[in-house]
Amino acid sequence: GQQVMQIPQYQHVQEGEDFTTYCNSSTTLSNIQWYKQRPGGHPVFLIQLVKSGEVKKQKRLTFQFGEAKKNSSLHITATQTTDVGTYFCAGTYDYKLSFGAGTTVTVRA
Template structure:
């Protein structure tokens, strides 16, 4: 069946360092969404990527969708303590939405 794998599962970085999480699908996706869940909170939508090779930026966050529409990444430049949380990708194919297991980001002060 369709799978969306997300790596790494955990990441500890020093404040100010960069962070990247990767999302890989076993099948071509129609689009991909990214969500952030703060500790103790619920997932909140960040962005959606639709086009092959698409790149979108939100301040220090850069999102990419692979040319084959099977892979995506989220890169955070110069992490801050407010970036703490779990980042989920959600791959969409036909009528199905599959969430990755998330990457938990921990910032060391």
């Protein structure tokens, strides 16, 4: 089946710094979604990108979908302690949604 690869697996960030997590697929995706899972919680939907080259922002979070619709990124600026958790990308191919392994973010105050 298609695979969605996500890097890095872990991200240790100083509070106030920026970071980016990347998602890559071996096949062209219909859309890509991003989810956040807080420690001990369940994944919660953040956003969906559909169009080639699409960029969407949610406050300090910027999401991009690549021109070839095979990759995506999530960039967080001025990291806060509330950003702690695991961020998953999930890509749709052949009507199935496949999740990446996630990037687990810890924040140093």
